[in-house]
Amino acid sequence: MTSHAVVEAVRRSARLKRVGHGGTLDPLATGLLVLCIGAATRLCEYVMATHKRYLAKVRLGATTETDDAEGQLLAEQPIAHLTEADVARALAAFNGEIAQIPPMYSAIKRSGQKLYELARRGEVIERTPRRVWLQTRLLAY
Structure with missing residues (x-):
């Protein structure tokens, strides 16, 4: 719903x-x-x-067409070489205020239409970065 x-x-x-x-x-x-x-x-x-x-469970190394678990898998990279410290360091880069470009598959509206509706029609539009504040933490690896 x-x-x-x-x-x-x-x-x-x-x-x-x-x-x-x-x-x-x-x-x-x-x-x-x-x-x-x-x-x-x-x-x-x-x-x-x-x-x-x-709280998110993330699949490292996978790229999907929708940037989430529901999208078709487009590419997969090997991750066996990544250590827990590597992943924690990568997450730390997202701490604080960052400029985030909203994904096309999001509910953000542009001219009254949700971006995901445009994306499903194959349309890609330029999105303005938004200031967001993040605090990330690796709970398990």
């Missing part, structure tokens, strides 16, 4: 006009969908600005 579908279901069942959400969950993600109701919909932007925590 999409975030929008949840909002619509709450609007219908509770007979409310003003319902919003504090951010879309990625299709493979699990987590909390924060709903803002009535006058609190003005606070949704503040929910979006709060710190979020993600």
Whole structure:
């Protein structure tokens, strides 16, 4: 169920006009969908600005067409030579504020259309880097 579908279901069942959400969950993600109701919909932007925590299981050396586990595998590189210290060092390079170019397969909207909708039609557009703050940590290798 999409975030929008949840909002619509709450609007219908509770007979409310003003319902919003504090951010879309990625299709493979699990987590909390924060709903803002009535006058609190003005606070949704503040929910979006709060710190979020993600736990990810990553397949090193694989490249897919969608940059996630659902996409078709395009290439695979050997990783046997990588040590835990190598991976931890690579992750550390992402700590702090970085300029991130959003992937084409994302829910970010451009001119009212989600990037992943454009990508599924084979369209690739230039994306503006966004400032994001990351704190990474290797939990297991």
